[in-house]
Amino acid sequence: MKKWASIVLTAFMAVSLLAGCGSKETDSNTTAKGGASSSDKPVELAFWGDWAGEGQKQFETMVDAFNKSQNKIHVKYVLQQDMITKFMTTATSGGESPDLVFWDRWRTSLYAPKNVFHPIDEFMEQDKINKDDFYGEALKELSYDGKLYGLPLTVDARALFYNKKILDAAGVKPPTNWDELEQAAIKTTKWNGSKLEVAGFSLADNGLFNMYLQQTGGQMLDETGTKTNFNNEKGLEVLNFWDRLLNKDKVYKIGFEQGLGEGTDAFVTGKLAMQYTGPWMLSTYKKYGKDLDFGVVTPPVGPNGDKGSVMGGLGLVIPEGSKHQKEAWEFMKWWAANKDNALLWAKTSLNIPGFKPAIEDPFFQNDPLWKPFLDTLEFAKIRAQHPGYSVMEDDGLIPNLQLFQQNKMSAEEALAKSQQRGDQLLQDNAAVK
Amino acid sequence: MLASIGKLNRHQEKMAYVFITPTLLLFAIFTVIPVVMALYLSFTNYDVLSRMDWVALDNYKRLFKDSLYWTTFKNVIFYSIIFVPLNILFSLGLAMLMNFKRFGIRLFRTLNYLPTLTSAVAAATVWIWLLHPEFGLVNNILGWFGITGPAWLAQTETAMPSIIMVTLWQSIGSNMVIYIAGLQGVPDYLYESAKLDGASAFARFRYITWPQLRPTTFLISTMAIIGALQLFDQAFVLTQGGPGNVTKTPVYLIYQQGFKQLQMGYASAQAFVLAIAILIFSLINMRINKAEEPVV
Secondary structure, three states: OHHHHHHHHHHHHHHHHHHHOOHHHHHHHHHHHHHHHOOOOOEEEEEEEOOOOHHHHHHHHHHHHHHHHOOOEEEEEEEOOOHHHHHHHHHHHOOOOOOEEEEEHHHHHHHHHHOOEOOOHHHHHHOOOOHHHEOHHHHHHOEEOOEEOEEEOEEEEOEEEEEHHHHHHHOOOOOOEHHHHHHHHHHHOEEEOOEEEEEEEOOOOHHHHHHHHHHOOOOOEOOOOOOEOOOOHHHHHHHHHHHHHHHHOOOOOOOOOOOOOHHHOOOOOOOEEEEEEOHHHHHHHHHHOOOOOEEEEOOOEOOOOOOOOEEEOEEEEOEOOOOOHHHHHHHHHHHHOOHHHHHHHHHHHOOEEOEHHHHOOHHHHOOOOOHHHHHHHHHOEEOOOOOOHHHHHHHHHHHHHHHHHOOOOOHHHHHHHHHHHHHHHHHHOOOOO | OHHHHHHHHHHHHHHHHHHHHHHHHHHHHHHHHHHHHHHHHOOEOOOOOOOOOEOOOHHHHHHHHOHHHHHHHHHHHHHHHHHHHHHHHHHHHHHHHOOOOOOOHHHHHHHHHHHHHOOHHHHHHHHHHHOOOOOOHHHHHHHHOOOOOOOOOOOHHHHHHHHHHHHHHHHHHHHHHHHHHHHHOOOHHHHHHHHHOOOOHHHHHHHHHHHHOHHHHHHHHHHHHHHHHOOOHHHHHHOOOOOOOOOOOHHHHHHHHHHHOOOHHHHHHHHHHHHHHHHHHHHHHHHHHHOOOOOO
16 A cells, blocks of 8 residues: 555656756756766766845855866756755655755754755764864754754844934934833834834844743753743743833834835834844845945843844755765865855855854954844854744744734733643654654 | 447547546546545655655544644634625626626726736735735725724734735636626526516516526635635735734645645645535535526
8 A cells, every 4th residue: 555655656746846847957967977977077966955046146156166166076056946845856756866955954853854864974074174163053953863964054143233313313322131122112113193103123023032032041942852941930021021012112013014025124214223133134224225324233131131042044965865975065065164165155145154264254353234143143042953843933832922912812821822832733743753 | 320320429439538538637647646645645644755654543633633723724714704705795796787788898897807817926915015004005095084094914803804805806806707607698588578577676686687697606606615715825925824823724734734844644634624624615505506496
C-alpha cells in the first residue's frame, strides 16, 4: 500500500514539476554531470534563492566575482520564486537537487531533523574555520542536535527608529528605557478630535512580544524548550505596558499602519514618531524619505534594565542531495567566511554580514545608522529552536494578544489562553524522528 | 436498415469515447488521484521529506480536539450565511436592471462585470487602502457625515464584514451575467398572459421570474457556498486571518499546516473533512432548491 502510494505521489509530483520547471534547468544539470566526469571543465553548481529584482542582481554580483576568482567551479544562480516547495519536491521525487540553498535560518529546526541538509562540521574542521568569527546566535540558529548545517550571510535585529524632526519639536531625546519611551510617545502623539494625526509609537506588530519579554528579563520557552514561559509576572508586565500606551496614553490606534506600503509608510510620511524595525528598512527610508531625518538607537531597556531584541537573518546551506557538496562548500566558504567577500556582499546588499571581521570595517563602524544595530546584535537572541515555535506564536499567542489589545480579554486571560493553546501547539508540532 | 442504424450507433459510441477520453484523463490526474491520495495521506504522518507511516485515525482524533479548526469552520459558516443571500439578492437585482434593452446598457453590464476580472489579490490590496481607518476613502466619506469610521480590517467586529463586502463587490458581476442569461431564457408568453390576467409587477416576479430562475439560483447558490467554504485569497491578503482568528478559514489552516509546518498528513485530514463539509452543504442546498419544481 505504502509503496504504491509513493509511486503515485512521485508520478504526480513529477507531472507538476514538469509544468513548473523550464527546460533551462535540465540543460544546466546535464552540463553539470559532464563537468564532473571530465577534469578540465569546471564543475557546475546550481545555487537556489528566492530573491528577484534588486536581490537577484546582488546575488549575481557575488556569483560572478566567485566565478572569476578561480576556474574549477562555476556557480549559476537559479531564481526559484516558490523555493521551499520546489526544494521539497526535488528532495522527494529524486530530481536534480540544488547544490546550495539560500536559507531563512529560523526554518532550520523544522527541516534539519528530516535529514535534507548536509552537516558542514567536517569541512569547518578541515579548513580550520574559526566559529568565533561568526555571531554565535546565528550559528546556533543553523544548528540542530549538535550539528552545524550552514554559515550565516546576514544578521539582523530590531532597534528603535525615531523621527528627529518630531522628537525635536516635542523637546524629547531618544528614549533609553521604557519610562522614557512612554513619555516620548505621549509628547509626540497628536490627535485631531477622533482622528489620529501623528502616532507617538507603533504598536502594530504583536509579534514583537518576544522582544519586550526579553526586556523584562523573560524568555518565551522554559529550560526544557518544550513549554511556553510567558504566563507569569514578566508577561503581565509587557501587556500592562502595552495597555498603558494604547488605552491610557493613546499613543497609537489599532490598524493605523495597515495597508500603508513603501511610498506611503507612516514613518516616511511623518505620521509616526518612533517604531521598532530592522536594518532592512534603512535603504527604503533613505530612498523614499527625502525630507525624513531619522535616527536609530538600541531598544530601550525594560523596568529592571534588561536588554532585549530578536536576531534573525539568512544563511547558506548544502542539501544532502547535492552531488558536489565539496565544491558547494568552497563557494560558501569564499562568500561567508572571507573578510573581503563578506564585505563586498555587505556593501552590495546593504546587509550586516554574519562574519564578524568584516564588520570591523569603517563602512559599518563609522556610520551612525549602522552602529546601533551592531550594538543591538551584541545582546540580541534568536527565536527559540522548536519546530512548532512559529506556529505557537502565530496561532497560540498573537490572536489572543490582538483580542487583548481590543479590550476583548483581560491581560491575565490573554496570557492564560496563550499558554494553554501555545503548549498544545508546541506539543502537536514537535519534531518526531 | 435496422442493422445499419445499429452500426451507426456503435460508431457514435466509439467516437464519444474518443472525445471524452482527454477530458476524463485530465479529470483523473488532477482531480480523482489527488482526492484519493489526500484520503490515503490523511491516515499517515506524511511530512513531504522523510516520513510516511500509517497512523490510522490519529490525525482525525487530533482534528476533533483542534479548537482552531472548528473556529475556522464557524468563521466561514458565518461568512456564508451573510454572503450567499446577499450575493443572490444583489446579482439578481443588478441582472434585472441590466436586462432592459436600452441604449448603452452593454456599457453598464461591462462596468458591473469588471471587478470580476481583476485578480483577487490585486483587488484586495487596493481595498486595504480604501478601508484604512485614517486615510482610506471609505472613512473619509463617512467623515463627511460626521461619522468616525472603524478600523475596518483591524477590529474583530468589522474584519469579517469587510471581507464579505470585498468578495461581494468582486463576485456579483459574474453572477449577474448568469442571471441575465437566465432571465432571457424565461418565455415572454408567460409574462404576456399574466399581464392579460392583470398580475402586478411583483406578482409576475413572485410567480413567474423567481420560479423560472430556480435552476439558475441553484447554480449560483451552490457555487457561492463552495466558494465561501474555500475562502482564502481575500482573508489572506486583507487580514492574514486576524484579528484574534476571526477571519481565519479552513483553507488558510490547511495551507499553514501542510506547507509551513510540513504536516501533510494532518493537513490532508483537514482538507478531507472540508471536502465532506462542502458535499453536505451542497446536498442541503440541492434539497432546498428541488423542493419546488419549476413551472413549464
